[in-house]
Amino acid sequence: MAERNPTKPEADGRLRVVIESVTPRVDGGRFPAKRVEGENVVVEADCFADGHDVLRARLLLRAEDDKQWREAEMTALGNDRWRGSFVAGPPGRYRFAVCAWVDHFESWRNELVRREDPEDIRIAALVGADLIRGTAGRASGADRKRLEDWSAVLRAKAPADSLKAAALDEALAAVAARYPDRSLTTCTAEMPLEIDRTLAAFGAWYELFPRSASTAPGRHGTFKDVEKRLPYVAKLGFDVLYLPPIHPIGREKRKGRNNTLVTKPGDVGSPWAIGSAEGGHLAVHPDLGTPADFRRLVAKAKEHGIEIALDIAYQCAPDHPWVKEHPAWFRSRPDGTVQYAENPPKKYQDIYPFDFESKDWRALWEALKGVIDFWIGEGVRIFRVDNPHTKSFAFWGWMIPEVKRSHPEVIFLAEAFTRPRVMHRLAKLGFSQSYTYFTWRNTRAELTEYFTELSRGPGRDYFRPNVWPNTPDILPESLQYGGRAMAVSRVVLASTLAASYGIYGPAFELMDNRARVPGAEEYLDSEKYELRHWDLKRPESLGPIIAMLNRIRRENPALHGNGSLRFLPTDNEQVLCYSKSTADGSNQVVVAVNLDPHNPHTCWIDLDLEALGLEPGRAFQMHDLLTGARYLWNGPRNFLRLDPAHSPAHIFLVRRHVHREQDFDYFL
């Protein structure tokens, strides 16, 4: 911890207070902790001094570009721990610090209470008179007068009893407390704090390929087609509509259907092979429409309460204009060709990665940031970043804060399916959200361990999970073989375990479960390489269930965060049960999911009645928000049956008994 360095006698050696273990704090204050607008931000610290004097501690807060600190009193929790809080302001970078000092005035009162010897009390009154005179010197007006008078009273000759009573006057003490002597105050270093808008922490995402949005099979979809799809997405209840790259697609080395090396006429290529003669990262694919069409889509989406998120893939097709304009940004091979992406023996000849060890890295960084700046100019505020873990950390650590300095409302989602340390580093460097391992966590033990780590582990202050049952790259085995029940349970889990989740549609809601080859996790006839046409009206669509889940999420603030997640014991390994609640306990949700898509399961679950604020011995209602059914439960141990043929999950709203037994409205 970083109070002013006390190891040098040149520093103010009279500072007696030590401040340690400040939370929230990421890597000792090297990176900002993250919170959202309007959230109550709780800061704690160990504050203590030698001896037994009373301390006072304050929490200081300022916006990064503001010189003025706001201050909030901290309170002692016991065992030298102190706590203060403030309500997070608008999005931006903030700094906070903790300051504490020995409160000689309160120490004096504290000792005086325990003094018994009259002579002792008389001397203590004189000590207090001096302290209060000093306090008066920091006050003005009426307060100053009151304190001066008080000091005089304590200096007067009087019986010890009446001196003690005068010295312990509560009202005058409250006045004095407003003018503390802070001449010997210890302060921590300033800690960074990032406030995001709510959507950075709580949101439902829907991904679709614009080129497959056409209403006519075989016709290349356009931004206008996506516009027509907006009511559908809005009806499903999604907050974010995320589009894969919308730029011109390279023609050189273009991949054919199902990722083949040879293209046939009409093959559209992968949108992630960015750039052609028509332009690069700042252009839109001519077949999708014009820049004006795109801006119109952004605006129309907003009318539906939906934000458009763009895919940022920092890589180039061989015919991207930058390849010729900036050869220094790529690695060249001894044969004069540009080094394509590879993981031997696999080759990705349609993709040229940037060389972050380039001598021209400054220009490269600026150009890459320029891509974000450009799309911000086009109205986009959410970016889903493709494979950020293959670009240098130093770049992200510079670019994201730079962008957010002017646009604190921007949200970056990191698509890094890689090793844990790497994913965490990206989150620390500034990514607002991160993809997770949810897609491959299926059993009760796996889900419990992973979501306990996500909600309460070391990443809780900076790593915000955004969980996806599927993506265009990943059709997990669960969805290949689990049928409808599995799809339902996966989206119930995603939408209730995590405050942010997403699906890749319409593949998800239409339950496309065909893998390219058995054992692969890739979609057959993937939209990554061809146009697809989806019949959204198919009766088996999961659309209505998803719409209900998104409505439940919006209506229940317990589901807006991750920190309150607690897993509940059940006696059947196939049933996962967990609860979430708001900080004040006013909204409490209990979810139970049958993880086995093939068989009905029963179990006993154990509720923590005290944590739920329920009175033992008094019935309470479990209102299943999925089916509307209401169950009257009594006591902590209750029986459940979950049949995947009907619904593999319950999402219970806990309705507490209210004391109006005569009323019809028996439960809130």
Add this chain to the structure above:
Amino acid sequence: MAERNPTKPEADGRLRVVIESVTPRVDGGRFPAKRVEGENVVVEADCFADGHDVLRARLLLRAEDDKQWREAEMTALGNDRWRGSFVAGPPGRYRFAVCAWVDHFESWRNELVRREDPEDIRIAALVGADLIRGTAGRASGADRKRLEDWSAVLRAKAPADSLKAAALDEALAAVAARYPDRSLTTCTAEMPLEIDRTLAAFGAWYELFPRSASTAPGRHGTFKDVEKRLPYVAKLGFDVLYLPPIHPIGREKRKGRNNTLVTKPGDVGSPWAIGSAEGGHLAVHPDLGTPADFRRLVAKAKEHGIEIALDIAYQCAPDHPWVKEHPAWFRSRPDGTVQYAENPPKKYQDIYPFDFESKDWRALWEALKGVIDFWIGEGVRIFRVDNPHTKSFAFWGWMIPEVKRSHPEVIFLAEAFTRPRVMHRLAKLGFSQSYTYFTWRNTRAELTEYFTELSRGPGRDYFRPNVWPNTPDILPESLQYGGRAMAVSRVVLASTLAASYGIYGPAFELMDNRARVPGAEEYLDSEKYELRHWDLKRPESLGPIIAMLNRIRRENPALHGNGSLRFLPTDNEQVLCYSKSTADGSNQVVVAVNLDPHNPHTCWIDLDLEALGLEPGRAFQMHDLLTGARYLWNGPRNFLRLDPAHSPAHIFLVRRHVHREQDFDYFL
């Protein structure tokens, strides 16, 4: 973590490696981790870069006043964790850092192994030829020649197979690895490390009052008497002989026997009321002898393998010379008197505390450090500091490192029986060892929780426990009422749970169990206020048991540290069982203690055979080092009976079976 700041593009933006979570590290490197001379110091860190390139990492080490770094290669443990180590050098302050870089040479080899396409291999060979030519440029002599030749081979026209074979030559790769390209190397900030001598971490302490060391009852003991006591202390096996303050004792407000306010003629006062007309913290009490006598005692002790530790109590009796010479170092009261120590309504009129908020704090700090410097000049290297938690942290954080800069062999023991954060802070600031709560931890649950925290909790890198069953200030209830069995079990626990322990004798070994008043934890007729005379030859003395414990400690390296402590399950709450072992497993000790002094107890204990390196199904020997008895055990679950009337404890040396079944020496 503190790699060069990557958030500024001005910094070296091409550094791709990130280093995080370095251990050992105290408060992010603000305070040194502590180790002892000769110990294998293991350093770990998370090192990773974007993408899939191979990294190389090194551990750097230097003495604080040395500019030259030593380097040790680190190895990857998986999951981006790396480990390196070095053997700790002589006592002093050191600094270490971790440096890592992308190893383009090894990345190239790593990919080449997987390349299959001949054209691909030919281009890769050329890439390698360039890398190796660069490597040759950093080499000289024969190595340079070999690398240049290798580079030429890879540039030659040849079949892909033979190029691949030549490129993967192991011997040449080993040569190249000696000349890595470190131009883009990430390094952490320098982390401090404190190396102490072994006695700072492992030692047995014995405290006695010199004035009670006289052989004739009623005669004031002297340093010469203590000299005569040395063979006794050496026979008990102690490493350190700690003396309460040896300075002149104040006459003003002197306390009488049993801490009474009124003295009688001949009352000797408390040695902690330091200073009188005869002198202060630099003087010796005339009744104890001369400074020359003291120096002789220090020298004689050394001949017995014992070091003298002095008590440092930074406080003054009212007649201490400093009170008149430096009135600014004390707080004065409005009546002109000096503020004595108090905790209202309790008063300690014989003690004046220093005012660490004094404007003259620089001179005060220098004078207090001068006390240590003076006694170092008199041959003392160990200081037990009285109530350090009532002196300012800033002072300790300056003074201890200042002293240890010239005398890294000095050991400071903090006598701070106070709140956990305060005790930990003192340890971080430089105290080599700390008193603990052991004295009040009695049950199996209490001892298990507390010693698990001490051995494996956050303090493990800086907080070294020194545990005491009793002190002159504390006669715990356990020893008042538990009789001999309790005394034995407490000293077995102290001497085997912690690498450093101490007793206040002869009160401990002679089992003085008389409290001043019932319910108080103070000794009746305490030596703090009067001379005592002890009959060391009493047959019930615990001396022989203590001598055996100290011999067992010396002979078993497993007991020289705290980190290996593991508690073993037993089915009887009154039996505490634990193991300790050396890092290489060559010495393993299992201790079982009956915590109930009144009743025999039996239990089943569960050994972790694998952790002990024992083969399942093969008998092993448990050699009780206290009684000499040897038991043949088989399998993890074994039965024990502990009768406090005989011995409340076993200290088993685990003797592994050796494969010489015909030999007489069946067990090592």
